[in-house]
Amino acid sequence: MRHTRTPMNLPLIGAALVGLGAGALLSYPGWGLALSMLAWSIYHARQFNKVMSWLSREADDMPPEGTGLWGDLLDQLARRRKRAVAREDKLKAVISRFQQSTASLFDAIVIIDRDNNLEWWNKAAETLLGFQDSDRGKSIFNLARDPRFIRYYQKEQYQEPLQLVSPINSHTFLQHQISRFGDGDRVLVSRDVTRLVKLEQTRQDFVANASHELRTPLTVIHGYVETFLEQDLPRPLHRGLSQMQHQTTRMERLVADLLLLSRLEATEHITDLHPVGIQRLIEQIHRDAEELSGDRAHHFQVEIEPGYQLLGQELELHSALSNLVFNAVRYTPGPGEISIRWWVDDKGGHFSVKDSGIGIDPIHIPRLTERFYRVDESRSSASGGTGLGLAIVKHVLMRHGAHLTIKSKTGEGSTFTCHFPPDMVRPVIEAVSN
Numbered sequence: 001m002r003h004t005r006t007p008m009n010l011p012l013i014g015a016a017l018v019g020l021g022a023g024a025l026l027s028y029p030g031w032g033l034a035l036s037m038l039a040w041s042i043y044h045a046r047q048f049n050k051v052m053s054w055l056s057r058e059a060d061d062m063p064p065e066g067t068g069l070w071g072d073l074l075d076q077l078a079r080r081r082k083r084a085v086a087r088e089d090k091l092k093a094v095i096s097r098f099q100q101s102t103a104s105l106f107d108a109i110v111i112i113d114r115d116n117n118l119e120w121w122n123k124a125a126e127t128l129l130g131f132q133d134s135d136r137g138k139s140i141f142n143l144a145r146d147p148r149f150i151r152y153y154q155k156e157q158y159q160e161p162l163q164l165v166s167p168i169n170s171h172t173f174l175q176h177q178i179s180r181f182g183d184g185d186r187v188l189v190s191r192d193v194t195r196l197v198k199l200e201q202t203r204q205d206f207v208a209n210a211s212h213e214l215r216t217p218l219t220v221i222h223g224y225v226e227t228f229l230e231q232d233l234p235r236p237l238h239r240g241l242s243q244m245q246h247q248t249t250r251m252e253r254l255v256a257d258l259l260l261l262s263r264l265e266a267t268e269h270i271t272d273l274h275p276v277g278i279q280r281l282i283e284q285i286h287r288d289a290e291e292l293s294g295d296r297a298h299h300f301q302v303e304i305e306p307g308y309q310l311l312g313q314e315l316e317l318h319s320a321l322s323n324l325v326f327n328a329v330r331y332t333p334g335p336g337e338i339s340i341r342w343w344v345d346d347k348g349g350h351f352s353v354k355d356s357g358i359g360i361d362p363i364h365i366p367r368l369t370e371r372f373y374r375v376d377e378s379r380s381s382a383s384g385g386t387g388l389g390l391a392i393v394k395h396v397l398m399r400h401g402a403h404l405t406i407k408s409k410t411g412e413g414s415t416f417t418c419h420f421p422p423d424m425v426r427p428v429i430e431a432v433s434n
């Protein structure tokens with residue numbers, strides 16, 4: 001029902017005039033006015049009570065009848081109430097659809113508030129992470145106790161996911177990925193990756209076993225070839241055997257690199273760290289690189305900030321750093337420049353190898369550390385590489401909490417830099433003699 005708006009004080013003036021007039025007729029205008037005002041107040045108090053009791057009832061209850069100003073007010077209120085109910089219904093439908101869709105997901109989704117308390121999660125979080133209704137509002141640290149998860153959560157560098165064994169089933173592997181939203185809130189997505197982990201494990205085992213099995217026959221063939229080459233043989237036979245020797249040496253290097261790589265892949269982080277004298281290590285690699293350079297006579301420049309040790313595995317570090325230096329020698333025509341540097345700053349320790357060699361087109365750089373990825377197949381084989389050098393570098397660095405950056409341009413040389421975190425670098429404490 002639609003009411004026309006009544007001017008606010010007309011009825012009041014009308015009631016006052018009627019009271020005043022009636023009172024005047026009876027010679028009591030004052031009493032007449034007072035009585036009409038009393039009647040006016042009682043009427044409005046009753047209307048007010050009616051409206052209040054309607055407002056306190058269900059939203060779809062019909063509004064009471066009202067006249068004049070009360071009619072306008074009830075009309076407005078009823079329309080607003082209807083709109084609010086429609087909005088609420090729409091919102092309820094959206095929430096219910098969202099809940100149904102998240103409940104159907106296989107991945108666990110958890111919303112964590114800015115105080116690190118669990119706010120909401122879907123059904124899969126209960127099966128994968130073991131959350132229960134009573135956990136609502138509890139701190140995430142009470143439920144996810146693995147120190148690696150806590151470190152990942154607190155470090156706030158969520159570009160890479162974290163893979164861990166499930167807290168409720170030791171045969172299940174979960175991949176966790178966190179992202180931030182709102183005012184310091186986080187959403188955690190946990191995915192069951194058991195099948196992928198098992199496949200990866202099978203692949204690693206296969207490569208390790210195949211490489212291991214190839215080692216013995218190769219050693220035997222190589223041994224015989226070397227023995228035959230010592231004999232006085234006709235020239236064509238000698239040439240053929242020399243080639244066989246060259247190829248078996250290459251295959252032995254390949255098998256050795258494959259075995260090293262599968263050993264490195266077996267665990268993500270090193271558990272037993274030892275202090276490694278970085279200066280001595282670089283000097284030794286420099287000597288070997290000069291030998292590899294031979295007649296090509298590269299010009300080496302070596303700058304080492306003295307007095308530091310790196311925490312890690314010496315053999316692995318030797319393999320990674322020497323791969324970078326030997327690549328510089330192999331891909332820089334003589335007598336090019338090769339500069340080797342080690343320095344320490346507030347971001348940690350850095351080892352870089354800069355050469356003035358053939359360089360790499362930047363489009364190849366993102367894929368360079370993949371196994372067997374080669375920019376130029378013919379050039380790489382001629383240089384005697386296995387195609388696994390940079391993959392080994394990447395894994396060794398990962399195990400040491402470090403990472404590799406590559407800058408290069410075709411024809412202008414390349415710079416490979418290893419960045420070690422500050423907690424892996426420590427100063428050498430000299431023994432004080434009296």
Ligand code: ADP
Binds near residue numbers: 376387
């Ligand atoms: P390889 O055994 O073939 O050298 P790596 O994994 O060590 O394998 O290197 C991958 C590819 O990266 C190489 O084939 C080569 O094309 C390129 N590369 C590596 N280091 C350099 C460098 N210093 N200068 C130019 N190209 C390089």
